[in-house]
Amino acid sequence: MKIIRLSWAVLEANYDWTIVRLDAPNGLFGIGEAYMGPGLTAILDELRPLVVGTDIYQMEEIIRRLRGCTVHASPGVCFHAIAGIEAALWDLLGKSLGQPIWKLLGGRFRERVRIYADCHAGDALDSMSSVLQSRTPSWTGTQVVAAEVSLKHHGWNPAEAEYPEPAQYRARAREMADRGFTALKFDADIPTPLPTDNYNRSLRRDEIDFVLERLRAVRAEIGPGVDFAVDCHWNYTTADAIKLGRALGELDLLWFEDPIPPESIRQLKAVQAGVPMPVATGENHYLLTDFLRLIEEGDVRVLAPDVQKIGALDLKALSRVADAMATSLTIHNISSPIGTMFSAHVCGSIPNFLALEWHGAAVPFFDDLAGPIIDRGFITLTDAPGLGVTLNEDVARRYAKPGEDFF
Ligand SMILES: [Mg+2]
Structure with a gap:
């Protein structure tokens, strides 16, 4: 055909x-x-x-x-x-x-795929262009104030940013836990009112305390029954990542994501050796050889590949090798319901799976595009052919x- x-x-x-x-x-x-x-x-x-x-x-x-x-x-x-x-x-x-795709991928290890809600900094993420500039989508009435996006604080427009308060983190954590999510993720690389150098990747103790206060609010709100991870978006030096990771040790994180630039494999090993929680990375990597190096040379405990970047064939191959090397996979995902559903089929078909990301909470029409796919923090894999959902054109x-x- x-x-x-x-x-x-x-x-x-x-x-x-x-x-x-x-x-x-x-x-x-x-x-x-x-x-x-x-x-x-x-x-x-x-x-x-x-x-x-x-x-x-x-x-x-x-x-x-x-x-x-x-x-x-x-x-x-x-x-x-x-x-x-x-x-x-x-x-x-x-x-x-x-x-269904999950059958073609070799069958499913689980019927319900666990989704983790990306909560950013407790507030909605702006709409971003493909080169990460804030923009005004055609469907919103609000005008985004154009400004140079902060390099140190991934995804933040300094012209708009209000410093996120602990109450914001707490409220978003409560909302998502009430919606049934059993795993959440929050950002550590947030703007603070403290003076800082936007380029040197350093963190002072008061900046770390500012972040810790907000993340503590999350753990206090959700208790031990909901997992949560923290993302740093590649922002810090090896030494500062270790300082931050140690300070966050009391929170019992699911993983500590992208603390340093993603290519720095031996430095990732140093970070992993210096912090109490698993380090995660992988959304910026493409080649199986690079993922192997992350496991073997970087001692990365949680790999975070993106299905919309590397495809299902390579992700399945990666899963087999990672599983043999006692390494977990969490799947990075910022896609529409179509990519999210495809990722769910892949996640169902691999043994060493932790959770699949969902970044769509702030998109008001997410559920309208293909019908609601997430129910109480899980996507159910059905017997419907192919993806199992239809895009409403x-x-x-x-x-x-x-x-x-x-x-
Ligand atoms: Mg990330």
Whole structure:
């Protein structure tokens, strides 16, 4: 069965959500999602002749060839585009065989996939462009004040930022625990009123205390029955990451995410040796060889790959090796319901799974795009063919990014 068309739609949400569609004869089609990145749809356009006309039952060969043809420019956004195509192929394959994706991936270890709610700094994250600049999506009435985004405090627009209060952290933790989530994540790299150097990756004791006070409010609110992790977005030096990690030791964190720049594998080992909780990293990595180095040389205890970046085939391979090396996987995810659902199929099919991220709490139309998929903190894997959900194109069109194709 041949692919006869490759198309995509870009939705403007808290991030750009790029939904890839592959059409086969007789009205059959599959959809998947590609992780955002500058130039993503131009790459999809260039890959189109390499995809149209191929056999949908030749997935491994198709992905191998697409990676081979982009090897001089890979990984990065080329991998994002290829992961979107791979995901659409899985949906198409499942629909053509009448089987859910989790069965094609080898079956499920769990029927209900545990979701963790990304709570940012207790407040809603701005909408961000593919180069992480605050923007005003076409569907909101509010105007974002344009400003240079702080490098030290990932995702914060200093023109708008109010310093997050402990009460904000506490309230968001309570809201998510009440909604049934058994795992949460909060940011440590938040703006403070304290003077700081925006470039030197250092943390003074008073800055650490400012963060600790807010994260303590979370643990006090949720008690020991809900897990929570902390994200640092690659911001600190090895020495300062260790200082912060030790200070957060009393919180019994699920993991301590991206404390230092992601490529610094031996320094990650030093951080892991210096802090009491598991260090997590992986959302910026693409190659199986790099993940292996993270386990072997970096002593990383929790890997956090993104399915919309590396695809399901490599994630399954990574899971096998990581499991043999006693390492857990938590799955990074900032995607729409389409990418989130695809990730859930993958998460159901791997043994060493901790939790799948959900970053969509601040997106008012998340549940409208494909119907609610998260119930009391879990996604249930059903027997419906392919992804098991359908994108409502009428709803999606309302949030289409101006200037981009819509299928
Ligand atoms: Mg992260």
